Amino acid sequence: MQCPNCQSTESGLSFKLPRHLQDIIIRDFIHHNSSYTWNKNILHTTETASNDLVDFLREMNLDSKVFFKAPYKDWLSLDRFDEYRHSSWLDDLIESKNIQMYFQPIIARNGKIYAYEMLARFFDDEGTIIYPDKVFPAAKLRGRTFALDRLCRMQGVRQVKRLYDHQKAFINFIPTAIYEPEYCLRTTTALAESLSIESSRFIFEVVETEKVDDVEHLKSILTYYRNNGFNYALDDVGSGYNTLGLLDELKPPYIKLDMTVTQGVSRSTKKQAIASSFLSTAKKYGALCLAEGIEDIKDFKWLKEKGYDLFQGYLFGKPLPDPLEEKVIDLNQF
Incomplete structure (x- = not known):
């Protein structure tokens, strides 16, 4: 059995987003040439792009019912993202x-x-x-x-x-x-x-x-x-x-x-x-x-x-x- 904790830390974060935000977010990521993958309502992207995404969602008042998680961790509400960002x-x-x-x-x-x-x-x-x-x-x-x-x-x-x-x-x-x-x-x-x-x-x-x-x-x-x-x-x-x-x-x-x-x-x-x-x-x-x-x-x-x-x-x-x-x-x- 391979232990996920023993592997190299996977880069990036995942976001759980309401479905109606999908087109808006994809357009924003294409505009900024940001790397991402999308599976159903889960977006995975780099940590740098995550900062831009959160700033964008907050500015547009679209941050409600949005959650994020680090690899192999639990989902957290977006109001804890600054705590995460400042712990780098x-x-x-x-x-x-x-x-x-x-x-x-x-x-x-x-x-x-x-x-x-x-x-x-x-x-x-x-x-x-x-x-x-x-x-x-x-x-x-x-x-x-x-x-x-x-x-x-x-x-x-x-x-x-x-x-x-x-x-x-x-x-x-x-x-x-x-x-x-x-x-x-x-x-x-x-x-x-x-x-x-x-x-x-x-x-x-x-x-x-x-x-x-x-x-x-x-x-x-x-x-x-x-x-x-x-x-x-x-x-x-x-x-x-x-x-x-x-x-x-x-x-x-x-x-x-x-x-x-x-x-x-x-x-x-x-x-x-x-x-x-x-x-x-x-x-x-x-x-x-x-x-x-x-x-x-x-x-x-x-x-x-x-x-x-x-x-x-x-x-x-x-x-x-x-x-x-x-x-x-x-x-x-x-």
């Missing part, structure tokens, strides 16, 4: 690979640095940082989620060489960006092998902000990782989408308790109940439980006493461009 900087960022991975420590109960989460930071041509909450929505809008996800994943794999031999790496991935694991993930496997890094040192996190609608597809991805010796984690557990049933079905070797539950858990009986439920379910099949977003020593002590295994948050270290020289975080300082 994302293509340059991907092509120039203006990305750097930051390292945030993940500690064991005794303070030993068990792993780092690899967090992508992006930069424009002037070196100004662009945060993921701007980059990933732009990639989704432009149909470049696969390319961006792959760029981050591959860069994260490369950085493991900078860690101590016993330390692992948590690397995020977006399930909906992966069409067919055999095609989309084999470069990840090949890169780890070429760097002589044991696959067991990688934990790939399911980024839950991309809600998982197709559990069977996610299972196929996780099966591929497991069959190639990688571990995986379910991220943001407890934040709203995940359920105890999903944990039972996927049985991830690692779960990460979301910071919305972690922060203030020592003072909230509601959060304590959520944290205890996920811990109990995970322990049934031997998963390691990681609490993220820890900023308060009281929350850390409560979670540690309850049986959580791993901990991450500003209390122990913020994301930095380099991993720490020390191998252990001194917990007596808190």
Whole structure:
């Protein structure tokens, strides 16, 4: 099966137009010598011609009931076209690979640095940082989620060489960006092998902000990782989408308790109940439980006493461009 995400990005956009606009649009495209194809009420044309088309439709007040889409993406109303047009900087960022991975420590109960989460930071041509909450929505809008996800994943794999031999790496991935694991993930496997890094040192996190609608597809991805010796984690557990049933079905070797539950858990009986439920379910099949977003020593002590295994948050270290020289975080300082 050929994965459409793995092919070169198809140029141009498609427009769904009312039938009565067909003659008007064709005359305009012929007048401007613009390239296009027309199939029923769907027009496909270049991105440059798309800009002219939208400007024309708006000027002539013909833009109602018009929709557009990037390759392999959903239809969007035309009022989002400016958002799409202004996100073209994302293509340059991907092509120039203006990305750097930051390292945030993940500690064991005794303070030993068990792993780092690899967090992508992006930069424009002037070196100004662009945060993921701007980059990933732009990639989704432009149909470049696969390319961006792959760029981050591959860069994260490369950085493991900078860690101590016993330390692992948590690397995020977006399930909906992966069409067919055999095609989309084999470069990840090949890169780890070429760097002589044991696959067991990688934990790939399911980024839950991309809600998982197709559990069977996610299972196929996780099966591929497991069959190639990688571990995986379910991220943001407890934040709203995940359920105890999903944990039972996927049985991830690692779960990460979301910071919305972690922060203030020592003072909230509601959060304590959520944290205890996920811990109990995970322990049934031997998963390691990681609490993220820890900023308060009281929350850390409560979670540690309850049986959580791993901990991450500003209390122990913020994301930095380099991993720490020390191998252990001194917990007596808190």
